[in-house]
Amino acid sequence: MTERGTEWVTEREEQERTFVTYDGEELFYRCWPAAEPRAGAVLLLHRGHEHSGRMAHLADELALPSHAVYAYDARGHGRSPGERGDAPSFSAWVRDLDAFVRHLEVAEGLPAADLAIVAQSVGAVVAAAWVHDYAPTIRALVLASPAFRVRLYVPFARPGLAALRALFGRFFVTSYVRASMLTHDEQRVESYDADPLVTRPISVDLLLGLAHAGDRLVDDARAITTPTLLLVSGADAVVEHGPQHAFFVGLGSRTKERHVLPGFFHDTLGERDRAPVVAMVRRFLDDRFALPVEQHSWLEADRRSYTRDEAEALATPVPPLSLAGLWWQLARTSLQVGAWLSEGLAVGQRTGFDSGASLDYVYRDEARGLGPLGRMADRLYLNQVGWRGIRQRKQLVEELLAEALRRLAEAGERRVVLDIAAGHGRYVLDALAASAHPPHAVVLRDLDEANVAAGRRLIAARGLDDVVSFVPGDAFDADDVAATEPRPTLGVVSGLYELFGDNPQVSRSLQGLARAIPPGGYLVTTCQPWHPQLELIARSLTSHRDGAAWVMRRRTQAEMDQLVAAAGFTKVAQRVEEGGLFTVTLARRDG
Numbered sequence: 304m305t306e307r308g309t310e311w312v313t314e315r316e317e318q319e320r321t322f323v324t325y326d327g328e329e330l331f332y333r334c335w336p337a338a339e340p341r342a343g344a345v346l347l348l349h350r351g352h353e354h355s356g357r358m359a360h361l362a363d364e365l366a367l368p369s370h371a372v373y374a375y376d377a378r379g380h381g382r383s384p385g386e387r388g389d390a391p392s393f394s395a396w397v398r399d400l401d402a403f404v405r406h407l408e409v410a411e412g413l414p415a416a417d418l419a420i421v422a423q424s425v426g427a428v429v430a431a432a433w434v435h436d437y438a439p440t441i442r443a444l445v446l447a448s449p450a451f452r453v454r455l456y457v458p459f460a461r462p463g464l465a466a467l468r469a470l471f472g473r474f475f476v477t478s479y480v481r482a483s484m485l486t487h488d489e490q491r492v493e494s495y496d497a498d499p500l501v502t503r504p505i506s507v508d509l510l511l512g513l514a515h516a517g518d519r520l521v522d523d524a525r526a527i528t529t530p531t532l533l534l535v536s537g538a539d540a541v542v543e544h545g546p547q548h549a550f551f552v553g554l555g556s557r558t559k560e561r562h563v564l565p566g567f568f569h570d571t572l573g574e575r576d577r578a579p580v581v582a583m584v585r586r587f588l589d590d591r592f593a594l595p596v597e598q599h600s601w602l603e604a605d606r607r608s609y610t611r612d613e614a615e616a617l618a619t620p621v622p623p624l625s626l627a628g629l630w631w632q633l634a635r636t637s638l639q640v641g642a643w644l645s646e647g648l649a650v651g652q653r654t655g656f657d658s659g660a661s662l663d664y665v666y667r668d669e670a671r672g673l674g675p676l677g678r679m680a681d682r683l684y685l686n687q688v689g690w691r692g693i694r695q696r697k698q699l700v701e702e703l704l705a706e707a708l709r710r711l712a713e714a715g716e717r718r719v720v721l722d723i724a725a726g727h728g729r730y731v732l733d734a735l736a737a738s739a740h741p742p743h744a745v746v747l748r749d750l751d752e753a754n755v756a757a758g759r760r761l762i763a764a765r766g767l768d769d770v771v772s773f774v775p776g777d778a779f780d781a782d783d784v785a786a787t788e789p790r791p792t793l794g795v796v797s798g799l800y801e802l803f804g805d806n807p808q809v810s811r812s813l814q815g816l817a818r819a820i821p822p823g824g825y826l827v828t829t830c831q832p833w834h835p836q837l838e839l840i841a842r843s844l845t846s847h848r849d850g851a852a853w854v855m856r857r858r859t860q861a862e863m864d865q866l867v868a869a870a871g872f873t874k875v876a877q878r879v880e881e882g883g884l885f886t887v888t889l890a891r892r893d894g
Contacts, residue, residue, distance in 0.1 A: 314363050315335040315362050315363055315368075315372070316335065316336060317333055317334070317335055317359070317362070318333070318334045318335070318336065319331070319332075319333055319334075320332055320333075320334055322375070322402070322403060322406040322410070323402075323406075324378070324398075324399045324402040324403070325398050325399070325401075325402045326391075326395075328378060328383075328384055328385070329384065330375055330376060330377075330378060330383040330384070330399065330403070331355075331375065331376045331381060331382040331383045332355065332373060332374060332375030332376070332403070333355050333356070333359060333373070333374050333375075334371065334372070334373050335362040335371065335372040335373075336371055337368065337369050337370050337371040337372075338368045338369055340369075341369065341370070341371055341413075341417075342369040342370055342592060343369075343370045343371075343417040343418065343419065343442065343592045344370055344371040344372070344373060344407070344411075344413055344417060344418050344419070345365065345367065345370050345371070345372050345373070345418075345419050345420075345421055345588065346372075346373045346374070346403075346404075346407075346418060346419070346420045346421070347361055347362075347372065347373065347374035347421050347422070348374070348377075348400070348420060348421070348422035348423065348426030348427070348429060348430055349374065349376075349377070349380070349381075349423065349426050350423040350424030350425055350426055350450075350569075350570070351424055351425035351426075351450065351478075351505060351513075352380070352388070352478055352480075352501055352502050352503055352505070353380065353381075353500075353501060353502075354376045354377075354380050354381025354382065354383075354500045354501075354502075355374035355375055355376050355381060356381065356500065357494075357495075357498070357573070358374050358423070358572070358573075359374065360573070361421065361572060361581070362374075364577075364578075364581045365421075365581060365584065365585050365588070366585060367585065367588065367589075370588075370592070371411070371413070373403075373407065375399075375403055377390070377396055377399065377426075377429075378390050378395070378396070378399060379502065380500075380502050381500045381502075382500065386506075387502045387504060388475060388502045388503070388504040388505040388506055388509070389475075389505075389506040389508075389509060390506075390509060392508065392509075392512055392881055393429075393432075393508075393509055393512025393513050393515070393516055394432075394512070394516075394879055394881050394883075396429050396509075397429055397432045397433050397436060397437075397516075397879070398879070400429055400430065400433045401433060401437050401439075401877070404418065404439065415439045415440055415441050416440050416441065416442070416596045417442065418441050418442060419441060419442040419443040419444070419445070419588050419591060419592070420441065420443070420444050420445065421445040421447070421572070421584060421588075422444075422445065422446055422447065422449075423447045423448060423570070423571060423572055424447070424448055424449065424450045424541070424542065424569065425450050425513060427446040427447060427448065427449035427450065428449050428450050428451060428513060428516055428517055428520065430444060430446065431444070431446060431449060431520050431527065431550075432516050432519075432520060432883075434527050434529050435519075435520055435523065435526050435527050435832070435860070435883075436832065436860060436879045436883060436886065437860065437877055437879070438859065438860035438861035438864050440596055440598060441529060441596075442530070442588075442591045442592055442596055442597075443529065443530045443531070443532070443587060443588055443591040443592075444527075444529045444530065444531045444532070445531075445532045445534070445584050445587065445588070446531065446532070446533050446534065447534040447536075447571035447572050448534065448535065448536045448539055448541075448542060448547070448569050448570075448571045449517075449533075449542070449547060449550070450513065450517065450541070450542045451517035451518075451520065451521055451542070451543070451546035451547060451550060452514065452517050452518075452542060452543040452545070452546045453510070453513070453514070453541065453542055453543075454540065454541060454542060454543055456479075461511070461514055464476070464507050464510065464511060465511060467507070468507050468508070468511065473506055473507060473508055474506070474507050475504040475505065475506050475507065476504065476505055476506075476507055476510055477503050477504050478503045478504070478505065480541055480569075482495035482496050484540050484541060484568060484569065485541070485568050485569050485570040485573070486568050486569075486570040486573050486574050486575065487566075487568060487574060487575040487576070488570075488573060488574060488575040488577075489575075491570065491573050512881075515882070515883075516883070517546060519833055519835075519883050520550060521546045521549050521550045521553065522553075522833075523553075523832070523833050524549075524550045524551075524552075524553035524554045524555065525553050525554070525555040525609045526555060526832065526833075526859040526860070526861070527554055527555055527556060528555045528556050528557065528597075528598075528599035528861065529556055529597075530556055530557075530558035530559065530587075530591050530597050531551075531554055531556045531558075531559045531560075532559075532560045532561075532562075532583075532584065532587045533547065533550070533551050533559070533560070533561045533562070534562055534564060534571050534572075534580065534583075534584075535547050535548070535561065535562065535563045535564065536564055536567035536568060536569055536571045536574075537563050537564050537565040537566055537567055538565070538566050538567060538568055539567070539568060539569045540568070540569065541568075541569040542569065548561075555599070555609075557597065557599070558591075558597060560587065562580075562583065564580060567580075572584075599861070600865065601858075601859060601861050601862035601865050602806060602862075602865055602866065602869065603806065604806065604858070604859070604862045605804050605805050605806040605807075605856065606806075608862075610804075610856050610857045610858065610859070610862075611804070611856060613837070613856070613857070614804055614854055614855065614856035614857075617837060617838060617841035617842075617854050617855075618841070618852070618854045621842070631842040631843060634839070634842065634843045635842075635843050638652070638843055638844075639652065641680055641684070643673065644672050644673045644674075644676055644677035644680045644681075645671075645672045645677055645680040645681040645684050646664070646671040646672050646677070646681055647661075647664050647665070647670075647671070647672075647681050647684045647685055648680070648681070648684055650664050651844065651845075652845070654753075654847055655845055655846045655847030655848070655850065655853070656840075656844040656845060656846070656853055657802055657844075657846050657847055657853055658726075658751075658847035659725075659726030659727050659749065659751060659753075659754040659757070659847075660726075660727070660753070660754070660757070661847075662693065662726055662727075662798065663726060663727040663729050663757070665685065665690045665693055665694065666693075666694065666697055666729050666730060667729075668685055668694060670682040670685060687836070688835060688836065688882060688884070689834065689836055689840070689884065691882070692880045692881075692882055692884040692885050693798075693885070695880045695881060695885070696797070696798070696829060696880055696885040696887060697730045697733075697797075699878040699880065699885075699887040700730055700734060700795070700797050700827060700829065700887050701730065701733060701734035701737060702878060702887075703827050703876060703878060703887055703888075703889040704720075704731075704734040704735070704738065704793070704795065704827055705734065705737065705738045705739070705740075706876060706889060707793050707825040707827060707889055708738050708739075708740040708741075708742065708793065709739065709740050710825065711740070711792055711793065711824075711825070712740040714823065716792055716823065716824075717743055717792060718740060718741075718742040718743050718744075718792060718793065719742060719743055719744045719745075719746070719789050719790065719791045719792050719793065720735065720742045720744070720745045720746070720791060720792075720793045720794075720795065721745075721746045721748070721784075721787055721791035721793070721794050721795065721816075721819065721820075722745075722746075722747050722748065722794075722795040722796070722797070723748050723776065723778040723784055723794070723795075723796055723799070723812065723815075723816070724748065724749055724750070724778040724796065724797075724798075724799040725747040725748060725749050725754070725758060725773070725795075726749060726754050726758075726798070727754055727757045727758050727761055728747045728749075728758040728761060728762070728771075728773060729761060730797060731745065731747060731795060731797075732761065732762070732765060732767065732771070735771075736765075741770075742770065742793070743770075744770060744771075744772075744789050745767075745770055745771040745772070746771075746772055746774065746787055746788075746789070746791065747762075747771065747772070747773040747774070748773070748774055748775070748776030748778065748784075748787075749773075749775070749776065750775065750776065750777050750778065751847075752775060755773050755774070755775050758773040759773045778796070778799055778812050779803075779808055779811055779812050780811075780815070781811045781812065781814050781815030781818070782815065783815070784812065784815030784816060784818075784819055785815045785816075785818035785819045786819075787819050790819065790820075790821065791819055791820055791824070792820060792821065792823075792824040792825070793820075793824060793825045793826070793827070794816045794819065794820050794824070794825070794826040794827070795826075795827045796812070796816070796826070796827070796828045796829065797827070797828075797829045797887075798829055799812075800812075800828065800829070800830070800858070800863070801829065801830065801831040801855060801858070802846075802855065804855070804856030804858075806862075806866060809866055810866060810869065810870065813866060813867060813869075813870035813872075814870050816870065817870045817871040817872065817892065820892045821892065821894075822892050822893060822894030823891065823892060823894075824891070824892045825889060825890065825891055825892065826867070826872050826889070826890045826891075826892065827887065827888070827889055827890075828863065828867060828887070828888055828890070829885060829886065829887050829888075830858055830860055830863040830885070830886045830887075830888070831855065831857055831858065831884060831885055831886075832857060832858065832859050832860050832863075832883070832884075832885075832886060833857065833883050833884055834855070834857065834884050835884075837855060837857070840853050840854075840855065841853060841854045841855070860877075860886055863886075863888070864888070867888070867890050868890075871892060871893045871894070872890035872891060872892055872893060873890055873891050873893055874888050874889070874890045875889055875890060875891050876888065876889040877889070
């Protein structure tokens with residue numbers, strides 16, 4: 304491997320290609336094909352401000368000739384399109400990674416189970432977020448100096464940036480990092496300074512999105528069970544060490560290693576004395592490819608898992624006269640008083656905050672209350688992070704319902720939709736109204752007679768009685784679900800399984816759907832892998848079930864995927880809400 308100008312020239316044959324990502328953008332990538340037969344592949348993800356060419360040296364240095372090596376330019380970077388240093392969101396970068404892996408599966412015949420990822424800095428956070436949020440089965444994850452928390456040096460920089468964003472809209476921050484802060488390798492320092500493809504600005508939205516993702520991943524690292532090698536640069540002046548160590552300690556991976564590299568700067572895999580570290584990466588990858596792909600079963604997570612422990616802790620009352628007990632009593636009293644002013648709070652207090660009526664109110668997103676003060680209180684309520692996520696989840700459900708209807712139409716199949724717990728049914732009716740391939744029939748079900756009555760009124764108001772029917776039904780009665788007529792080709796379960804932590808109960812429901820939906824049909828499900836306000840919800844809000852505390856047991860995405868797969872479905876697409884609270888998946892009925 305040699306350097307020519309700003310380009311690293313590898314001894315392995317390098318090919319330049321493009322792939323089309325989820326929104327139609329065409330991103331640039333490099334490929335170093337493997338000697339045949341191919342033993343697997345390694346995907347390199349570059350750090351922020353850089354591009355794939357600055358990781359090209361690893362194609363030779365990893366010395367894995369039987370493994371293909373790939374590296375793409377993140378949108379807004381290198382030779383990929385987009386405003387420099389920007390993207391629609393941080394989650395768009397994560398979704399681009401998912402799109403690239405799917406591209407490799409289709410174009411190269413490369414299953415995710417034969418892929419390992421080696422990522423640096425921001426790329427390492429993207430990789431960790433993808434593994435957490437999409438729960439792929441891959442061989443290994445190598446994270447070099449992940450940027451879970453960037454050193455901003457200015458006191459209160461993060462809340463300050465958020466305040467400026469709220470006041471002035473999107474703007475860009477220019478990186479303070481000099482090339483000499485990245486590596487002791489003088490050749491790489493010179494090439495960095497001369498590289499016209501290095502992008503120094505980054506949008507404030509991406510910077511804040513990166514910070515949020517870092518916090519979330521460190522907080523919920525136990526959801527990641529992929530074999531992981533973490534490399535910590537000991538003299539890193541760009542990102543903080545503390546979150547990296549906390550992430551490693553929390554990792555749920557059975558196979559995990561951490562190595563602190565004294566004296567190394569931030570460009571870990573581009574440091575002057577990197578040869579022993581690259582050899583360490585090679586050894587880790589060789590070990591993972593020599594063994595069967597490592598998988599963790601989540602099917603009994605309702606009995607033994609960290610999310611079970613978390614839910615049990617939330618269900619445990621706090622002493623009423625303790626500081627915590629008095630604090631949460633004050634919170635409950637404040638919500639009761641607020642319900643005199645805010646209509647949304649009043650609906651939640653009356654019917655339960657997880658009821659169909661409450662969710663329908665949140666979907667409508669119209670602040671109502673007693674006078675201007677009541678409307679202001681209601682807007683504050685509707686703008687809570689969980690409700691914002693719920694509304695985006697609705698949009699993602701609509702998107703995947705439209706995708707499923709399109710697939711059924713192209714296959715010449717009859718389009719019959721079944722929602723087994725529809726609440727008032729608003730999200731389903733909105734989705735179907737916007738579809739280019741409207742269904743032939745829709746069956747909505749709910750166990751709550753009040754929801755059935757409200758749904759029927761909504762159907763009548765929209766003049767859909769000839770297409771849509773709403774009937775009482777128990778989503779957890781497998782025989783009842785399986786007997787649905789007309790026979791559905793598209794099932795929907797939105798916001799239901801998140802309320803029930805018992806996996807056998809959810810499995811019965813999924814088995815009923817599997818019996819109802821023929822092979823080639825589809826299923827849309829939702830999941831809540833993470834939530835920053837679980838204790839607030841559990842200590843302050845009530846459920847529609849007998850007014851009890853609303854205690855939720857989170858499911859990791861891997862757990863939800865395994866439950867769906869065990870029922871006889873294969874995931875074909877997924878969407879993730881911007882904050883990472885909710886996911887929506889589309890699965891095809893096997894057979």
